Amino acid sequence: MGTGASSRDGDEIAFRLPAENLSDRLDRALALSLPGFSRSRLQALIRTGQVTVGGRTIVEPKYRVNAGDEIRLTVPPPEPAKPAPQDIALSVVHEDDDLIVIDKPAGIVVHPGAGTPDGTLVNALLHHCAGSLSGIGGVERPGIVHRLDKDTSGLLVVAKTDAAHRSLAGQFADHGRTGVLERAYKALVWGVPPRRKGTIDAPVGRSPRNPERMAVREGGRAAVTHWRLLDTFAGADGSPVAGLIECRLETGRTHQIRVHMSHVGHPILGDAAYGSGFSTKSSLLTETQRNLLASLGRQALHAYLLVFSHPRSGETMRFESQLPADFQALVDSLKRG
Template sequence: MTQQLELEGVISDSQLGQRLDQALAECFPDYSRSRIKEWILAERVSLNGKTVAKPREKVMGGEAVLIQAEFEEEVAAKPQDIALDIVYEDDDILVINKPADLVVHPGAGNHDGTVLNALLHHCPSIANVPRAGIVHRLDKDTTGLMVVAKTIPAQTHLVAQLQAREITREYEAIALGVMTAGGHVDEPIGRHPQRRTHMAVTELGKPAVTHYRIREKFRAHTRLRLRLETGRTHQIRVHMAHLGHPLVGDPLYSGRPRPVKGWSEELREFLRRFNRQALHAAMLRLEHPITGEMMQWTAPIPDDMVRLTELLRRDTEEHGFDY
C-alpha cells in the first residue's frame, strides 16, 4: 500500500546558500532530512516548477517548493488481535504498558504475536509509519512503558527527542548483591565479541550512560531506580552486570542465585522460579511531538517484582539486618 501527499512551501531568503536537503528539512520539519533526501533522489521535488535531483544543490531563497511525497507501506507483518494495555492515546501517539513475555518486533523465532502485530490491528494506518511507529524498544521480558508514534510527523519529532536525550525513561530493578551508593555508569556498549546474542561493555561500542540510585537494601539484593541517558540494546542489564550487580533472573547476564543462609523456602523457591530480568520501565516523560505539551506517565510495578520485594523485605526484617 502506498500513501501519497503533496507538500508545498517557500524557501526563505535567509536560507540562501544552503544545501537543498538542509533547506527542505527546515521548511518541512515534520519529515527527517534522510527521508527528504530520498524524495530528492527519486525526482519528487521541484523548485519553481523544475524538478531537482541533487541534494547538494544550493538554494537561492524564495523558491516555491512542491514535493510529491510518497510513503511505501513499511510493515509486512500481519495485524493480530492481541490485547494492549493502553495508558494513553490520541491522534498522534500511543503509550502502552508492555507485559513480560511479549516481543516488540517480529524476528527469528518470533514471527508473530508481537507488539507490532497488535499495533497493526489496533491502528491499521500505522502500517504507513516506519517500524509501525515504534520509537524505542523494551526487551521481551522487560515490562513497562513504551511510546508509539501513530503518524510520520509524530515519529520524526519523537526520534529527534530521543537523539537529543530529551525523553526521560526511568526503570525499577532488583539487582544481586548489596550496593553501597548510587552513581552512574558511563561505558560504551557493543556486540559481545564471542557471544553474538549478548551485548558487552567494549571499547568499540557506542556511548552509553546509565544513572542509578538505591531505593532499598536487602540482605543480598538491592532495589534500584535507574534513568537512561542513552538507549543501547540491553543497556541497564549490561551496565549492572559490569558493576558486578546483575539483575535478578537475567537469563543472559546473571548466574544462578546463590542461596543465603536463613532464606525461607518460599523465598528460595520464588527466586529459583523468577525466570525473567527484574526490570520495569516505570516512568516516561516527553514533549508531545505535535502539541509541545510536556507529558508524563507511570506504570505500577508488576506483581512478580512486588512479591519479590515483599519476600526480600521480610527476610531482611526477620534477620535484623542493619546497614
C-alpha cells in the same frame, strides 16, 4: 510554510516558495516549507518524479529554486508495512495523532527479527493503529525510537508520524542532557550495594566469549548508569540478600542495566544471561520467595518512569507504571521476610 502546504501522505501539495527562499536547493527548500517530512524522504520523492517546479518534473534534489516558484509535491500513500498486522492485546497508556505510549508486558519482543518473525509489539501496533499511521520514511509502520528487552516490562513510546519520529529520536539520542527526557527502571538485585547511590561508567560491547551477550570491555561504547537504593531485604537467615534499586540511563546500550549491575557484583534476580553465577543465592531465600522467583521466570527489571517532550505541542509528558503483579508479589514477599 508555503501557501497551501501540507504534510499528509496521499495528497498533492501545492505552494509558492516564500520570499526568504531567494535561491536554494530544491530538497532544502522543501524541508524548510514542509517540516513534517524528513529531508531524506523529500529527496526520495524528488528522485521518483513526485515534484514539479513551475509545471516541470524535477528529479535532482540539488536543483536550484527561487522565491515565488510554484511547487507541486505528490505524496503517495504509505506502502504497506512488511510485518503483518496481528490482533495482539496492548496496554495503551496514552495515544494521540502523533504517538502512542504502551506499557509492554514481559515476554514480547519489540520488533520482528531473526527467530521472531511475528508476534511482536510492532505486529500488534500495526493492527491497533491501522489507518492512523502517516508513515515513517514512506512506509506505514510505527516509529520505534527505543526498545525494551523481551523479558523487561514497562513503558515505551512509539511515533506515528515522520515528524514525531524525528523529534522523539532526537530526544532519546540526547538522553535528557538538554531536554526533559527521563527514563527510570526498578530492579531487584542480588546483595545489598554498600552505598545508597552511585554511578557505573563502564564501556559496553559484544562479549568476546559469547557474541549473543554484551559485556563491559575495553573498546566498547561509552555507557553510564546512575542507580540508587530504594529498599533492602533480608534472607531466611536474617542477613542481607537483595536490594530494590532505581536505575536511570545516561546512555542506551543493549542490556546496559543488566550488564552494569552484574559488573559491580549485583546482578538482577532472575537474569539467566548475566546473573547465572549467583543462582546459588536463591538458597538464602525462603521457600515461598524461591517459588515466586521461579514463577517470575525472567529478570526482575521494569521500566517504570518515562518523561519526554511532546513532539507537536512541546508539553512535558510524564508516565509512571506500577510493577507487574508477579514482580510486586516477589517484592512483597521479600519485605515480609
